[in-house]
Amino acid sequence: MIPDGSLLAAHDLRKTYGSTPALDGASFSVHPGEVVAVMGPSGSGKSTLLHCLAGIITPDSGTITYAGRELSAMPDAERSALRRSDFGFVFQFGQLVPELTCVENVALPLRLNGVRRKAAERTALEWMERLEVDDLGAQRPGEVSGGQGQRVAVARALAGSPKVIFADEPTGALDSLNGERVMELLTEAARSANVAVVLVTHEARVAAYSDRDVTVRDGRARDLEHAV
Amino acid sequence: MSIGHTLLGLLESGPRHGYDLKRTFDEKFGQDRPLHYGQVYSTMSRLLKNGLVEVDGVESEGGPERKRYAITDAGITDVTQWLAQPEKPEPYLQSTLYTKVVLALLTDRSAADLLDAQRSAHLRMMRILTDRKRKGDLADQLICDHALFHLEADLRWLELTAARLDQLAKVVAP
Incomplete structure (x- = not known):
């Protein structure tokens, strides 16, 4: 049931909140370096799917396999360690630590994985340069614009050398010009570093930066690329 | 828009005369551009020639002859393909x-x-x-x-x- 060569794959996921099913037999897969957009109307289950794939919530049933390992069967501590080492996250807003400077924020995943401060900040600055925000290193998140903050967040997601980035409406709080630039930089950087991206969005213009799209409707994921 | 496919689709619910087809088309799809009779009859004769419809009966009732058209199996297949093709x-x-x-x-x-x-x-x-x-x-x-x-x-x-x-x-x- 796991597609050949996939890095992260879910099969027949079910998740219910109270009596409301959020996922009702959803399946999904992403290959290394591939950008997949997860689309669907509000309340269709797309964020629940992303949270299950990232190991943040556990599905009621179904399997999630990451690099040949069963994510849903891992002990919590192991899953948390995996999230730190292999996964990066970009959310709509509010993800940067306000007390830290931008470069300290970007260096954070490396510091948490035991990299020394100087080396971590050097790597952080390289990613900030890639995302065109290297001049903001000393500023705090409250002092930069929304678009700049999102680029810092993308740099942070990439700095820890993840294998998968989970991006939940990463441009949701930005105007279209800034949103498009963030998508351009995120997808370019991810593709060149062979990082897979799971991108949740309800905007078609944002989804158009992906290689493939999957639609979630009533808790079921449909991959139409191969159906038409 | 393909008028031929639309008329074929309308015939799926049962045989109709040309006039009846025009009226149903105008009612459902022709708000801005109602069909001309000439369009209906030229379209129907093309569909007939291509085997997508057949003449189901001819009535005259004192006036000019009126043909009643019915969709063929090939016609149904044609509509199915048209609808399935984005x-x-x-x-x-x-x-x-x-x-x-x-x-x-x-x-x-x-x-x-x-x-x-x-x-x-x-x-x-x-x-x-x-x-x-x-x-x-x-x-x-x-x-x-x-x-x-x-x-x-x-x-x-x-x-x-x-x-x-x-x-x-x-x-x-x-």
Whole structure:
């Protein structure tokens, strides 16, 4: 049931909140370096799917396999360690630590994985340069614009050398010009570093930066690329 | 919009005269542009020649002869293929898409599948334009942006229509 060569794959996921099913037999897969957009109307289950794939919530049933390992069967501590080492996250807003400077924020995943401060900040600055925000290193998140903050967040997601980035409406709080630039930089950087991206969005213009799209409707994921 | 396919689709519910076809077409799809009789008869003779319809009976009742047309199996296959084939994504598709959705509802085919297939075709085109935009100069970017905004508007319409299919079914096929 796991597609050949996939890095992260879910099969027949079910998740219910109270009596409301959020996922009702959803399946999904992403290959290394591939950008997949997860689309669907509000309340269709797309964020629940992303949270299950990232190991943040556990599905009621179904399997999630990451690099040949069963994510849903891992002990919590192991899953948390995996999230730190292999996964990066970009959310709509509010993800940067306000007390830290931008470069300290970007260096954070490396510091948490035991990299020394100087080396971590050097790597952080390289990613900030890639995302065109290297001049903001000393500023705090409250002092930069929304678009700049999102680029810092993308740099942070990439700095820890993840294998998968989970991006939940990463441009949701930005105007279209800034949103498009963030998508351009995120997808370019991810593709060149062979990082897979799971991108949740309800905007078609944002989804158009992906290689493939999957639609979630009533808790079921449909991959139409191969159906038409 | 393909008038031939639309008339064929209308014949699926039962044989009709040319006049009856025109009236039903105008009522359901021809708000802005009602069909001319000449269009109906030239279309029907083409469909007849291609074996997609057959003459089911001829009545005269004192006046001129009136043919009653019925769809053939080949005609049904033709409508099925037309409905299943997404339209080439381009601006101002709404009348063809609307016609396809209504015909799918009238003939008990899946309008949701039709909309999903169209969504996918639109997104594929948006992906191609986005890629061209990324590699092109400012002029390319502006031209692609124009097309992208139109396709995005179509996509919103597709989403909204998908969400209202049950309502629409009650109106067009009570």
